[in-house]
Amino acid sequence: xxxxxxxxxxxxxxxxxxxxxxxLATMFATTAFVHxxxxxxxxxxxxxxxxxxxxxxxxxxxVVIAGGIDLSLxxxxxxxxxxxxxxxxxxDLSTSLLVAVLVLLVAVLxxxxxxxxxxxxxxxxxxxxxxTGFIYxxxxxxxxNQPGGGAPDEFLSAVSGGLFDGWLPNALLAIVVPVLLVWLxxxxxRLGLFMFAAGSDQVAALRSGTNPAHGRLIGFAAGxxxxxxxxxxxxxxxxxxxxxxxxxxxxxxxxxxTLGGVSxxxxxxxxxxxxxxxxxxxxxxxxxxxxxxxxxxxxxIQGVILVLVVMIGGALGKRQQRxx
Amino acid sequence: xxxxxxxxxxxxxxxxPLIVLYGLLLALCTGMWFLQPQIIGLAWFxxxxxxxxxxxxxxxxxxxVLLTGGIDLSVxxxxxxxxxxMATNPQLGVLAVALGLAFAAIIGAVxxxxxxxxxxxxxxxxxxxxxxxxxxxxxxxxxxxGRASLVPDYIVTLGTSKLGxxxxxxxxxxxxxxxxxVIVLRRTGYGRLLYALGDNAGATRLSGVRLHRxxxxxxxxxxxxxxxxxxxxxxxxxxxDLGLANTYLLPSVAAPVIGGVSIFGGKxxxxxxxxxxxxxxxxxxxxxxxxxxxPIKQIIYGAIILLLAAIYNRITK
Numbered sequence: 001x002x003x004x005x006x007x008x009x010x011x012x013x014x015x016x017x018x019x020x021x022x023x024l025a026t027m028f029a030t031t032a033f034v035h036x037x038x039x040x041x042x043x044x045x046x047x048x049x050x051x052x053x054x055x056x057x058x059x060x061x062x063v064v065i066a067g068g069i070d071l072s073l074x075x076x077x078x079x080x081x082x083x084x085x086x087x088x089x090x091x092d093l094s095t096s097l098l099v100a101v102l103v104l105l106v107a108v109l110x111x112x113x114x115x116x117x118x119x120x121x122x123x124x125x126x127x128x129x130x131x132t133g134f135i136y137x138x139x140x141x142x143x144x145n146q147p148g149g150g151a152p153d154e155f156l157s158a159v160s161g162g163l164f165d166g167w168l169p170n171a172l173l174a175i176v177v178p179v180l181l182v183w184l185x186x187x188x189x190r191l192g193l194f195m196f197a198a199g200s201d202q203v204a205a206l207r208s209g210t211n212p213a214h215g216r217l218i219g220f221a222a223g224x225x226x227x228x229x230x231x232x233x234x235x236x237x238x239x240x241x242x243x244x245x246x247x248x249x250x251x252x253x254x255x256x257x258t259l260g261g262v263s264x265x266x267x268x269x270x271x272x273x274x275x276x277x278x279x280x281x282x283x284x285x286x287x288x289x290x291x292x293x294x295x296x297x298x299x300x301i302q303g304v305i306l307v308l309v310v311m312i313g314g315a316l317g318k319r320q321q322r323x324x
Numbered sequence: 325x326x327x328x329x330x331x332x333x334x335x336x337x338x339x340x341p342l343i344v345l346y347g348l349l350l351a352l353c354t355g356m357w358f359l360q361p362q363i364i365g366l367a368w369f370x371x372x373x374x375x376x377x378x379x380x381x382x383x384x385x386x387x388x389v390l391l392t393g394g395i396d397l398s399v400x401x402x403x404x405x406x407x408x409x410m411a412t413n414p415q416l417g418v419l420a421v422a423l424g425l426a427f428a429a430i431i432g433a434v435x436x437x438x439x440x441x442x443x444x445x446x447x448x449x450x451x452x453x454x455x456x457x458x459x460x461x462x463x464x465x466x467x468x469x470g471r472a473s474l475v476p477d478y479i480v481t482l483g484t485s486k487l488g489x490x491x492x493x494x495x496x497x498x499x500x501x502x503x504x505x506v507i508v509l510r511r512t513g514y515g516r517l518l519y520a521l522g523d524n525a526g527a528t529r530l531s532g533v534r535l536h537r538x539x540x541x542x543x544x545x546x547x548x549x550x551x552x553x554x555x556x557x558x559x560x561x562x563x564x565d566l567g568l569a570n571t572y573l574l575p576s577v578a579a580p581v582i583g584g585v586s587i588f589g590g591k592x593x594x595x596x597x598x599x600x601x602x603x604x605x606x607x608x609x610x611x612x613x614x615x616x617x618x619p620i621k622q623i624i625y626g627a628i629i630l631l632l633a634a635i636y637n638r639i640t641k
Contacts, residue, residue, distance in 0.1 A: 127578075130577060131630050132630070137622060140619075264447070264448065298459070
């Protein structure tokens, strides 16, 4: 089984993002056809919605690769969002940078707490993160009991606008930079190897001298880093902190990684699929507005697509099993 | 697969979690009686039962799928859908209740088909179906905006009133239902199949059981029971909105888990889940008496659930 997953990895890693890119291109083509004025402005608003979602998806991906699942992710993002918005309001740039570091620490701590509680108590992480999500949600409400706060203009303007006359939105670059600075070094390091090992085969990981619990912890820690970035980006793209705004990202992040070809069994996956899937998910409500359909159908369509994709994937997987 | 379980050999050890759980419930009540002697009385007990009944149905829904080794994250969506459909179709009369319950059961059945036939992970399947259901309800709510949302009188009576001013009607309903469910789980072939499926799906299939039927029906049942919980809930709040059951996802899983139902399937009982539901309701009432603000309440509530689940894990091992 292990051999099979290794053999299928290079192929899968290329085909899923490629087909997703095809879907995305079709959506862009449709939009350009029905909405003649399509240009940098629309691209920017798409990127602003996609940015926090893509970072959330990357956070969930790290945890899932390490063989876990994080249902508290939305609350960690909300907590990061409100801590940043509350402390950065009226703060100067250098203080705000310190706040960003603090947010990073808080999110990593919350995320690692999930892994540690699960390892020490033996409670499965679904149950642990469901509960800590409740706790972190309470903490977020303690920091800000209603939407408010702010962020310095330098940060707000950093994610708006774009290069090449706006055709390459800064928010899109803000997705790529953390991948280069956090994901790639991690993937190539020993720590990254532990993380993949813990998710792909616990017993094999244990016998080759690594502790799967450590690999899991690394996955959650990396997930915490991306969750902090998602929370910060939410503060910068919306300009405020909203304590209840994070819950959407728990569901959406799982949807994005599933569409992006990351196996929930763990041990497999890369950032390209989830990122493109996040852009597609963010695109759906926007496209509906362009073709004059109630954007509230967006959630229905996202859900239906998710169901169809996992059903087809599940059916193919079952067939594969039978062949083997 | 990992290890052949050695349970069911000693009935005493199987009952130990239950003894501890109900001991804890007693201790919690006694503790409250020491701290707030003027509040603890017949009226308080009666209120605890009133508030625990909807949670009892949520816990039943979750227990059934947990026993099969699954999980149902669409429990709040099913409850909200059933309550909302019922309240927005007053012209149907009693049939509105049936409409709500049927819709919730259909969501559950769809979950079951996705999981059993297409092999989708329960977590993803139930998450996706709740996305679709809540999204669909949002669109629907705008379509029926002009229509009056009305919770029928008999549902309000069911959700709020007490027989002789003491025994809540919904608790009577809950007790009767519990008796049925406990007997079904313990004594009927269907009940044992749920355990068998969660304990060792491969062996169950090889012994000639049509797994997909058991699985689909268990999720449909879970949807139906969540729908029932939603209707009891809307009876007590008397206001149907789309956020009706949002806060019940965690308690629906926590009640069975605290009650000794294994999240990996095949282990536990509904009697345990009932104890879990009562403990959580008493805990909630405790926090309310101390006037804890909503965030503080969430934090303490969550922390205690983790602590109880951790202690349970130790005891039952």
